[in-house]
Amino acid sequence: xxxxxxxxxxxxxxxxxxxxxxxxxxxxxxxxxxxxxxxxxxxxxxxxxxxxxxxxxxxxxxxxxxxxxxxxxxxxxxxxxxxxxxxxxxxxxxxxxxxxxxxxxxxxxxxxxxxxxxxxxxxxxxxxxxxxxxxxxxxxxxxxxxxxxxxxxxxxxxxxxxxxxxxxxxxxxxxxxxxxxxxxxxxxxxxxxxxxxxxxxxxxxxxxxxxxxxxxxxxxxxxxxxxxxxxxxxxxxxxxxxxxxxxxxxxxxxxxxxxxxxxxxxxxxxxxxxxxxxxxxxxxxxxxxxxxxxxxxxxxxxxxxxxxxxxxxxxxxxxxxxxxxxxxxxxxxxxxxxxxxxxxxxxxxxxxxxxxxxxxxxxxxxxxxxxxxxxxxxxxxxxxxxxxxxxxxxxxxxxxxxxxxxxxxxxxxxxxxxxxxxxxxxxxxxxxxxxxxxxxxxxxxxxxxxxxxxxxxxxxxxxxxxxxxxxxxxxxxxxxxxxxxxxxxxxxxxxxxxxxxxxxxxxxxxxxxxxxxxxxxxxxxxxxxxxxxxxxxxxxxxxxxxxxxxxxxxxxxxxxxxxxxxxx
Ligand code: GLY
Numbered sequence: 370x371x372x373x374x375x376x377x378x379x380x381x382x383x384x385x386x387x388x389x390x391x392x393x394x395x396x397x398x399x400x401x402x403x404x405x406x407x408x409x410x411x412x413x414x415x416x417x418x419x420x421x422x423x424x425x426x427x428x429x430x431x432x433x434x435x436x437x438x439x440x441x442x443x444x445x446x447x448x449x450x451x452x453x454x455x456x457x458x459x460x461x462x463x464x465x466x467x468x469x470x471x472x473x474x475x476x477x478x479x480x481x482x483x484x485x486x487x488x489x490x491x492x493x494x495x496x497x498x499x500x501x502x503x504x505x506x507x508x509x510x511x512x513x514x515x516x517x518x519x520x521x522x523x524x525x526x527x528x529x530x531x532x533x534x535x536x537x538x539x540x541x542x543x544x545x546x547x548x549x550x551x552x553x554x555x556x557x558x559x560x561x562x563x564x565x566x567x568x569x570x571x572x573x574x575x576x577x578x579x580x581x582x583x584x585x586x587x588x589x590x591x592x593x594x595x596x597x598x599x600x601x602x603x604x605x606x607x608x609x610x611x612x613x614x615x616x617x618x619x620x621x622x623x624x625x626x627x628x629x630x631x632x633x634x635x636x637x638x639x640x641x642x643x644x645x646x647x648x649x650x651x652x653x654x655x656x657x658x659x660x661x662x663x664x665x666x667x668x669x670x671x672x673x674x675x676x677x678x679x680x681x682x683x684x685x686x687x688x689x690x691x692x693x694x695x696x697x698x699x700x701x702x703x704x705x706x707x708x709x710x711x712x713x714x715x716x717x718x719x720x721x722x723x724x725x726x727x728x729x730x731x732x733x734x735x736x737x738x739x740x741x742x743x744x745x746x747x748x749x750x751x752x753x754x755x756x757x758x759x760x761x762x763x764x765x766x767x768x769x770x771x772x773x774x775x776x777x778x779x780x781x782x783x784x785x786x787x788x789x790x791x792x793x794x795x796x797x798x799x800x801x802x803x804x805x806x807x808x809x810x811x812x813x814x815x816x817x818x819x820x821x822x823x824x825x826x827x828x829x830x831x832x833x834x835x836x837x838x839x840x841x842x843x844x845x846x847x848x849x850x851x852x853x854x855x856x857x858x859x860x861x862x863x864x865x866x867x868x869x870x871x872x873x874x875x876x877x878x879x880x881x882x883x884x885x886x887x888x889x890x891x892x893x894x895x896x897x898x899x900x901x902x903x904x905x906x907x908x909x910x911x912x913x914x915x916x917x918x919x920x921x922x923x924x925x926x927x928x929x930x931x932x933x934x935x936x937x
Contacts, residue, residue: 399863399924401916402935405755406923407431408911410446410839412932413536414438415925417527418753419934426519428759429457433509433517434524435751436763440505441532441582445545445770446749446839449589449597450782452504453765454645455512456632456823458832460758464825465515466630469508469765470648470816471501471787474616475624479810481616488793494800495552497615499773499786501817505765506594507627516759522590529586532781535578541929543573545747545770553771558778563771582781598622602780609777624814633744635660635710638856641827646744647700651764651822651845653709654689658849660715661685661722667857676893677724682853683873683880683899684722686846687730690875695733698808699816700744705808707744708736727898730875748821748844750837752913754921755936760913762823762835764844769800790817801841804876820844826852833915834862838926840908843881846872847908855914862914862924870907883907 400406405428407418418435426434432455440448447453452471458464482493492498513521538546546553546563547570553559554568562579564570571577588596596602603622610617633646635656642659644652662685670678692709708714714736721728748766753759766785767773773786792805799805801820809818820842826834834855838847847870854865869886873879880899882891883906891901909926911933916922925931 398927398931398933399922400933400935401920401922403756403920403937405431405753405936406913406921406933407435407751407753408913408923408925408931408933409435409439409751410749410909410911410925410929410931411439411443411539412930413442413531415932415934418751419936420527421519421524422755422936424519427517427757428753428755428761429512429516430519430524431755432751432753432761432763433513433521434527435753436505436509436765437524437528437586438531439749439751439765441528441579442536443542443749444767444783445542446747446767447505447765448767448783449506449585450503451765451767451772451785452787453508453763454649454819454821454823455508456643456645456762456825457512457516458643458760458825459516462830464632464643466632466645467508467512468628468630468648468816469504470819471504471785472625473501473788473791473811473813473815473817474618474621475813476616476618477788477811477813479812481811482793488797490789490800493789493791493793494769494786495774496555497610497613497773497775499788500615500617500775500784501787502617502621502625503597503785504625504627506589506597507625510594511627525586525590529583529590532579532583532586535576537574538571538577539930540573543571546570549771549774552774556775558776559771559774559783562776562781579781581779585780585782598625602782605779606777633710637663637852639828640856641830642852643825643827645821645823647697647705647818648816649819649821650693650697651820651824651848653697653705654693654845655822655824655848655852656710657689657692657715658685658845659852660710660712661688661719662853663712664716664719667853671858674893676890676897679871679882679890679894680897680899681722681724682849683871684728685719686849686873687728687875688718688721688734690842690873691730692733692736694804694875695806696808697818698805699818702812702815703808704743706736706739707742708738711737713737725897748839748841750823750839750909750911752835752837752911752923754835754913760825760832760835762825762837764821764823764837764839766821766839787817790819798876802877803842803874822848824848826855834912836910836912838908838910842874843872843908846870847910851910851912862912862922866910866912866924867927872907881907
């Protein structure tokens with residue numbers, strides 16, 4: 370073994386040991402640094418990002434190192450068998466939006482999940498038919514080539530060593546394996562990684578070693594993404610799909626490209642909000658909800674009655690999600706009106722919101738120029754920033770926990786079930802309860818609509834915050850809540866993430882509130898006419914920001930054991 374690798378493995382062991390010890394201690398969920406900051410949902414992934422910064426990489430390298438490491442240590446949320454959206458702001462002020470969203474295979478059809486005229490959720494959520502062509506590695510490669518300072522091959526090689534050495538799984542991963550044991554058991558290569566020889570799930574503290582995944586990462590390190598899209602890994606996937614009723618072929622893999630999109634820019638109370646355009650619905654609806662909220666003095670509402678603030682924001686969410694269900698889809702295939710983020714349209718929607726009771730929203734609205742002016746075309750979020758002025762927001766996913774549950778033998782890659790983010794049948798809810806129209810119906814080569822919302826916030830032309838979240842449609846609403854708490858309520862960043870959240874997505878017509886929300890406030894909301902559903906957590910948010918004294922602050926969501934780190 371070369372000396373560099375021996376030293377790296379020894380350091381890795383120490384990091385893993387310290388991480389397991391620290392997991393027992395109460396930990397702050399924020400950290401500051403003069404030279405940079407990073408936040409993710411897993412300590413080992415954040416440490417990989419920090420190492421990239423220390424090794425002379427920039428925030429783009431750090432975010433990518435964190436993302437590929439999450440594919441090893443947090444595979445139920447994300448990995449190279451899935452997709453991502455990357456938003457980068459360069460020191461020169463250029464914003465780059467890279468679309469690594471998965472793509473429907475060439476043989477996919479609008480009715481592929483219908484049996485006897487009804488969509489069968491099982492088919493779009495578990496097993497070979499659920500898998501769309503992965504895009505994450507193509508996007509990381511493009512981002513590293515365009516903006517990075519560190520070779521992606523080295524980053525992948527370091528993550529491969531972690532997969533080989535193994536690490537003790539945390540309670541979140543253990544819970545996810547336990548909850549999906551039966552589906553995992555259906556796929557022998559997945560079971561071989563996540564279950565014990567007796568078929569029981571790995572539990573917290575068990576060491577997870579992924580030799581096949583390490584081999585895959587090394588092939589990608591040596592050959593680049595071509596190893597997946599035109600090489601041995603792709604051949605293994607296509608052969609398995611052909612033998613097991615899946616659709617993905619070698620041609621589908623060879624056809625995949627990560628795309629650069631035009632970022633979606635809106636404004637909010639003197640700030641510029643840079644969001645991700647379709648096939649994300651995030652940029653459109655974060656912008657739309659904030660536009661609607663411009664009609665209200667949120668701080669005054671909060672002071673008058675906290676329930677009133679929740680009500681108004683929930684009504685804005687409801688109106689936006691009614692539009693999402695009808696208008697949104699992959700803008701390379703269907704017209705998505707730019708008018709959705711028009712300020713006059715937002716004013717018109719805001720006038721429908723009453724302060725004393727819920728508004729009945731039966732259908733979507735009609736944004737201006739809807740027929741002519743269009744965009745041209747369980748998840749995790751990473752936020753990173755450095756002293757050179759790179760700001761990065763990456764949201765990445767395999768969709769629901771462990772995606773399709775398929776690991777193709779020999780690859781170690783958990784394959785996504787992103788086909789479920791298409792609308793399998795108009796009006797039929799997907800795994801997140803979201804309904805869609807023909808705009809989001811399945812077509813070959815189309816990218817399923819996403820809620821992933823990597824977002825940058827600028828003031829006076831300078832970035833002040835990079836953020837994003839996990840949680841399906843709750844991503845959009847959490848990003849909105851973090852922004853209004855930061856800008857309108859002027860809360861410390863930790864409180865922007867820690868305070869109880871709420872969520873409305875139009876259908877079902879229900880207001881979701883976190884259990885930490887005071888009973889008295891919940892009661893007031895019921896009196897206004899909201900049907901409440903109390904949930905444990907409305908998603909997971911990560912953010913980095915600039916402090917008043919010019920330092921960088923990283924905050925991870927306190928709802929799970931992630932890690933924020935700063936570099937001094
Ligand atoms: N798979 C969740 C999303 O992209 O919204």
